[in-house]
Amino acid sequence: MTSAAIRQLPQDVADAIAAGEVIERPASVVKELIENALDAGARRITVDVRGAGRTLIRVNDDGSGIEAGELHLAFIRHATSKVAALADLNAITTLGFRGEALASIAAVADVECSSDGARIHLQGGHVLEEGAGPLLPGVNIEVRDLFANVPARLKFLKSDATEVAAIRDTVASYALLHPHVKFQLSIDGRSALSTSGDGDRRRASSAVHGAAVAAEMLEIVGLPLIKGIVSQPRLSRGSRDWVVLAVNARPIASRTLLYALEECYQGRLERGRHPVAVLDIGIDPELVDVNVHPAKREVRFRDENAVFAAVQRAVRAALGGSEPFFYRAPLAAAATSTFIAGGAEGPGHTGLALQDLVTREAPAETALRPLGQIGQGYIVAEGAQGLVLVDQHAAHERILYNRLLARLRDGRGMTQPLLMPAAIDVEPALMAAAADHATELAALGLELEEFGPRSLRITSIPTEMPVSRATKAVQETLAALAENRSDGAIEKAAAELACHSAVRFGDVLDVAEQRRLLTDLEQAEESITCPHGRPTRLLVEWQELTRHFRRNY
Numbered sequence: 164m165t166s167a168a169i170r171q172l173p174q175d176v177a178d179a180i181a182a183g184e185v186i187e188r189p190a191s192v193v194k195e196l197i198e199n200a201l202d203a204g205a206r207r208i209t210v211d212v213r214g215a216g217r218t219l220i221r222v223n224d225d226g227s228g229i230e231a232g233e234l235h236l237a238f239i240r241h242a243t244s245k246v247a248a249l250a251d252l253n254a255i256t257t258l259g260f261r262g263e264a265l266a267s268i269a270a271v272a273d274v275e276c277s278s279d280g281a282r283i284h285l286q287g288g289h290v291l292e293e294g295a296g297p298l299l300p301g302v303n304i305e306v307r308d309l310f311a312n313v314p315a316r317l318k319f320l321k322s323d324a325t326e327v328a329a330i331r332d333t334v335a336s337y338a339l340l341h342p343h344v345k346f347q348l349s350i351d352g353r354s355a356l357s358t359s360g361d362g363d364r365r366r367a368s369s370a371v372h373g374a375a376v377a378a379e380m381l382e383i384v385g386l387p388l389i390k391g392i393v394s395q396p397r398l399s400r401g402s403r404d405w406v407v408l409a410v411n412a413r414p415i416a417s418r419t420l421l422y423a424l425e426e427c428y429q430g431r432l433e434r435g436r437h438p439v440a441v442l443d444i445g446i447d448p449e450l451v452d453v454n455v456h457p458a459k460r461e462v463r464f465r466d467e468n469a470v471f472a473a474v475q476r477a478v479r480a481a482l483g484g485s486e487p488f489f490y491r492a493p494l495a496a497a498a499t500s501t502f503i504a505g506g507a508e509g510p511g512h513t514g515l516a517l518q519d520l521v522t523r524e525a526p527a528e529t530a531l532r533p534l535g536q537i538g539q540g541y542i543v544a545e546g547a548q549g550l551v552l553v554d555q556h557a558a559h560e561r562i563l564y565n566r567l568l569a570r571l572r573d574g575r576g577m578t579q580p581l582l583m584p585a586a587i588d589v590e591p592a593l594m595a596a597a598a599d600h601a602t603e604l605a606a607l608g609l610e611l612e613e614f615g616p617r618s619l620r621i622t623s624i625p626t627e628m629p630v631s632r633a634t635k636a637v638q639e640t641l642a643a644l645a646e647n648r649s650d651g652a653i654e655k656a657a658a659e660l661a662c663h664s665a666v667r668f669g670d671v672l673d674v675a676e677q678r679r680l681l682t683d684l685e686q687a688e689e690s691i692t693c694p695h696g697r698p699t700r701l702l703v704e705w706q707e708l709t710r711h712f713r714r715n716y
């Protein structure tokens with residue numbers, strides 16, 4: 164790759180660039196230096212950090228390098244090889260474009276940079292030395308004593324552990340977004356992250372998140388616009404810190420896209436649980452403005468709705484390949500328990516080699532055979548993959564919920580008129596909710612009449628709903644409607660209806676009822692969780708039994 168010359172930006176271009184603080188903490192230095200290496204086409208990027216980045220940050224790459232004669236130019240503010248004219252800012256194809264990073268870093272540290280047989284040494288923004296340097300591929304840059312000359316900035320740094328974590332997260336994001344580049348991070352001489360750079364994103368995820376997590380990631384395939392990996396519902400985290408969103412392989416922060424992603428997990432993850440994801444939106448640079456934030460963290464899309472929809476299509480398609488929750492022996496599960504709801508008894512994956520998981524076959528479509536009911540309400544069944552335990556309530560809830568949603572789409576509910584309409588007293592907010600959503604409620608099979616200022620009469624209920632539960636169900640359904648004023652209110656109401664109509668934990672089911680429930684469950688979409696995101700079933704795979712009983716010898 165031959166690079167363009169480094170030139171100082173004309174004033175009008177410099178003025179058009181989002182101004183502000185670029186270097187806030189050691190991780191910002193790491194980010195800018197990695198971006199420079201990637202822009203230079205590097206296939207290997209090595210980052211060494213000492214003293215949480217305050218003592219030393221060294222970044223070494225094998226990219227196109229900086230011409231010896233231009234080395235000093237790279238450290239001048241607004242000097243860049245990536246942008247020349249105002250129009251270039253409309254379609255930025257590089258990670259850098261401001262020509263400010265190296266100047267900003269040099270202003271607050273001691274910097275030594277070598278490339279193309281030349282070397283430059285700067286301190287506090289001034290050149291101390293310039294001369295011959297080692298002849299190596301790419302660029303080697305060493306940043307020492309960061310913020311030593313700006314005590315105020317130094318004071319605002321967090322603990323070493325926090326700064327180191329931020330550095331690791333930074334390197335991890337780029338490693339996940341650039342799986343064809345080999346990243347190596349060492350912290351105080353110890354390897355903290357190392358990717359293979361072979362282009363396999365799952366392998367990069369394995370290096371960053373661990374093999375157990377990587378094995379649970381679903382690949383987004385067949386969509387040129389969006390690339391990436393998302394976790395299937397049986398793996399989740401208590402925080403969003405393993406969600407990486409990017410545009411043209413540039414990590415960004417976007418509440419909108421985060422929402423687009425998380426909405427796809429609605430009904431698949433419990434409240435407070437979050438997916439692991441790497442989503443890279445490939446988009447024509449003219450359709451996105453990256454020049455809106457000094458640290459290039461935010462972007463503006465020309466058509467955000469289109470991007471939102473594309474993200475959801477891609478993620479939903481990938482989630483279609485989700486597998487049921489399954490049981491892993493506690494020893495194997497322990498290592499991953501922090502990632503997964505339910506703690507140590509939750510499912511895990513550590514004991515398996517990555518290859519086994521990647522090539523595992525899709526579940527066979529053979530009917531589940533009910534063997535009986537245990538505990539208060541688990542159905543025990545045999546399936547093609549092994550022993551299956553079904554939570555009868557969660558399973559029935561999912562089946563009913565899907566049926567109710569289908570009715571909402573058709574606009575027609577299967578109702579059973581109540582011979583003796585039940586009257587219920589409700590608060591004004593619930594009265595209003597009932598009136599506002601009358602049509603949708605009717606589509607769900609629920610018909611209500613006003614009966615005085617603070618009371619309603621239930622005239623019809625969905626066919627599946629036991630009459631005895633109608634009053635409570637209506638209360639909860641209206642409460643869900645009143646609480647969720649905006650998006651998804653009617654879906655939440657449907658989930659309440661489903662919950663109150665479903666067989667309960669503790670209800671006795673005969674074999675025919677068990678079989679019907681299992682059949683319906685197998686035909687239901689998104690059937691691995693109930694509408695609240697709890698698992699409907701647990702699979703104990705044959706191979707797990709084989710392993711446990713040592714039948715594999």
Ligand code: ADP
Pocket residue numbers: 166168169195199200203224226227228229237238242243244245258259260261262263264265266301302
């Ligand atoms: P920007 O990346 O916005 O152009 P920087 O201050 O980060 O600004 O870098 C200034 C210039 O130095 C870049 O435009 C590029 O030409 C050159 N440069 C910096 N780092 C590298 C590198 N690792 N490899 C090749 N060229 C580099």
Ligand code: MG
Pocket residue numbers: 195198199258259260262264265
């Ligand atoms: Mg740069």
